[in-house]
Amino acid sequence: MKSQKVRGHKRRHKQVEQWRRKNLELDLDYLKRNGSDHIDIIVHPWCDNSITKSSIPEPNRKIKQEILNGLLDIYDSWKIQLDQLGQPYYLKIWLYEPRFSKSQVVCAIGDNIKDYENIFYKSVKEKALKTRNYGNLKDRLEQFNWEYYLDEDRYDNCEIGEPEHYVSQQDFEEAKVWFEKQLKKPHRSEKLKEPIGNITEVYSFKRGSLWLGMKK
Known part of the structure; x- marks a missing residue:
């Protein structure tokens, strides 16, 4: 698959700043109603689905640092607001590598906290985040505890449908062939203790690393 070029860097930098400022304020009313909230990286073209057969390269260099700085600022701002609630909460940065554009800031309260604490597969291998790879954000990143998990794509036994x-x-047969090829690749399989409808088994394919960060 060809890689699509990302042009208009000055415009991207402006979009990052607009995205950062827009999301510094946590919607506490929404959080109380729904029990959780999150912010994705809403910066074009990384929040778009490609309409061509080309892939969009992940943010790098200066633009990547600016986006990560935005995530850190949003985290800090949300933390101040959550501290004022006077109740337990979940607040972490989900930092994906190499699929950086999937990174988020996520928070939860009440019964939702437990769900978020157990949402990802924790690798038996212990790794440390290489903060030096993030340039001048190294010191800010080292203010966090970072836990290593796997970034995985998950499918189930009903993925193809009917x-x-x-x-x-023909489209159905092509989908079946694609799925059969996927299952021949290295992956984890997990049989569910209790079926969810017709879903009885889940297949997880490693795509990279996922770091969950929380202020020390």
């Missing part, structure tokens, strides 16, 4: 869900039988 033929009637497709435009044609």
